Amino acid sequence: MTKQEKPRPAENQKAAPYRTGRPATAPVRGDRPSLRGEGGNPKARRPTEPAPLRTGPTTVGATISRRAAERIRNGHVWVYASDVESVVTGVSAGSGNIPGLLPVADNRGLLLGTALYSPSSQIALRMISLQAVTEAEWLGLIAERLRKAIARRRVLMTAETDACRLCFSEADELPGIIADKYGNLVVLQLLAKGLDSAEVRSTCARILKEELSPEAIVERPDPRVRELEGLSAPNLAPLWSVSPEAATASTAFRLNGLEFQFDANSGQKTGAFLDQRANYAAAADWAKRLGATDRALDVCTYQGGFALHLARNCRQVTGIDASHASLEVAERNLAANRKLLSAEVDWIEADAFELLRAWSDSKESFDTIVLDPPAFAKTLRAVEGALRGYKELNLRALKMLRPGGLLVTCSCSHHVSWEELQGTVAAAAADAHRRVRLLERRGAEVDHPVILSLPESEYLKCLVLEVE
Numbered sequence: 001m002t003k004q005e006k007p008r009p010a011e012n013q014k015a016a017p018y019r020t021g022r023p024a025t026a027p028v029r030g031d032r033p034s035l036r037g038e039g040g041n042p043k044a045r046r047p048t049e050p051a052p053l054r055t056g057p058t059t060v061g062a063t064i065s066r067r068a069a070e071r072i073r074n075g076h077v078w079v080y081a082s083d084v085e086s087v088v089t090g091v092s093a094g095s096g097n098i099p100g101l102l103p104v105a106d107n108r109g110l111l112l113g114t115a116l117y118s119p120s121s122q123i124a125l126r127m128i129s130l131q132a133v134t135e136a137e138w139l140g141l142i143a144e145r146l147r148k149a150i151a152r153r154r155v156l157m158t159a160e161t162d163a164c165r166l167c168f169s170e171a172d173e174l175p176g177i178i179a180d181k182y183g184n185l186v187v188l189q190l191l192a193k194g195l196d197s198a199e200v201r202s203t204c205a206r207i208l209k210e211e212l213s214p215e216a217i218v219e220r221p222d223p224r225v226r227e228l229e230g231l232s233a234p235n236l237a238p239l240w241s242v243s244p245e246a247a248t249a250s251t252a253f254r255l256n257g258l259e260f261q262f263d264a265n266s267g268q269k270t271g272a273f274l275d276q277r278a279n280y281a282a283a284a285d286w287a288k289r290l291g292a293t294d295r296a297l298d299v300c301t302y303q304g305g306f307a308l309h310l311a312r313n314c315r316q317v318t319g320i321d322a323s324h325a326s327l328e329v330a331e332r333n334l335a336a337n338r339k340l341l342s343a344e345v346d347w348i349e350a351d352a353f354e355l356l357r358a359w360s361d362s363k364e365s366f367d368t369i370v371l372d373p374p375a376f377a378k379t380l381r382a383v384e385g386a387l388r389g390y391k392e393l394n395l396r397a398l399k400m401l402r403p404g405g406l407l408v409t410c411s412c413s414h415h416v417s418w419e420e421l422q423g424t425v426a427a428a429a430a431d432a433h434r435r436v437r438l439l440e441r442r443g444a445e446v447d448h449p450v451i452l453s454l455p456e457s458e459y460l461k462c463l464v465l466e467v468e
Helices: 066-073 135-156 198-212 223-229 274-290 305-310 324-340 352-361 380-400 418-432
Strands: 053-055 058-064 078-080 084-088 101-105 111-117 123-129 163-168 177-182 185-190 216-219 250-255 258-263 295-299 316-321 344-349 366-371 401-411 436-442 461-467
Touching: 058 066, 058 111, 058 123, 066 078, 066 111, 084 123, 101 123, 123 135, 135 163, 135 177, 135 198, 163 250, 163 274, 177 198, 185 198, 198 216, 250 274, 258 305, 258 324, 274 305, 274 366, 274 401, 274 436, 274 461, 295 305, 295 380, 305 316, 305 324, 305 366, 316 324, 316 352, 324 344, 352 380, 366 380, 380 401, 380 418, 401 418, 418 436, 418 461
Parallel strands: 058 101, 185 216, 295 316, 295 366, 316 344, 366 401
Antiparallel strands: 058 084, 078 123, 101 111, 111 123, 163 177, 177 185, 250 258, 401 461, 436 461
């Protein structure tokens, strides 16, 4: 929660407005205004109260801590609620008309830019510009940036792959906006309170329609994010459809030449794990290169992504998942690709920890094993427990791999670092008395780009390992 507005200065003491340029009396050092004050004296008087931005008769804006301001200046785009020192929205308390955008200043009153405002979220502010931006200008930026994001992905859309992430939130300068293409269907997610408006939805739908000409555009809210952000109830009707009277949320799409089923009303994320597309192909390729093609195991297979790619090169493939509904989709995906696959493929509904423990104890063996579990660490406090879970899965897999076998092990927890993941797998290898050779470190597909100043954008980590 943000702190309450600090007391205003006394009537005979005026508050200085946010400064968007350098003070008239300050000497210039390069392109930056001097902070030494009048005459270059470092002891000159400085403002001691957060200075509100005046926009007409109403004072609005957010003032953030020095620590958060430094992060923003270094390229980060999030301000956590704990770093917000004061917020003035310009509307009466309890009115419900919380503004979607707020100007943001540091504790000296210098304007840092404009942010999406989420009063109930731990991420209270998401920067959209380093300038002052109006609502109308923001809609124009959404249109411009969404077109650019789509243009960057066009090279990925081929006859063999007609699904990709079109817009990846902060990585495309559109915080909280996710758009995915599955064949002739586009799925939109709005994940921040400041985006929860008819104007934002209309702008996104218009650009997606103009750029891609899909059969339908549907919005799929994330239930957990909706609760955390305080978003409005979702509208089940499509945002746009060629045939509104017969609109469908189901379709088929292609990844690496394989066909997959898609239903916007079911499944995790927006429906499929597009971020693993290149890793699916890499796993099948490495299995072939190492000759680890007899028996393969895909743990946490979801809808069969790794399993079906391995089935192109392996003799027998087993996929494990705890979700019956996901395995039903995996079976339909198998049927759609049966003519392209020579492997025997079967699905097992089970808890991965329990089954792998039982199988490793009974000396089951495989040539290739893929571990692609869900995010074990959704918060920083959960990392310790997550690492125990990763170690257990990898330990069991290492005990079951034949010499010369392939282990592909993944983590989609951005709180778990590369160093922690590799250290955990190394510890598991030591306990299993196996020597492990690193073949590749891989991340998400290029349509999920990483921004260097935003470490949170690098969430997916994939280790490709040869086990002796």
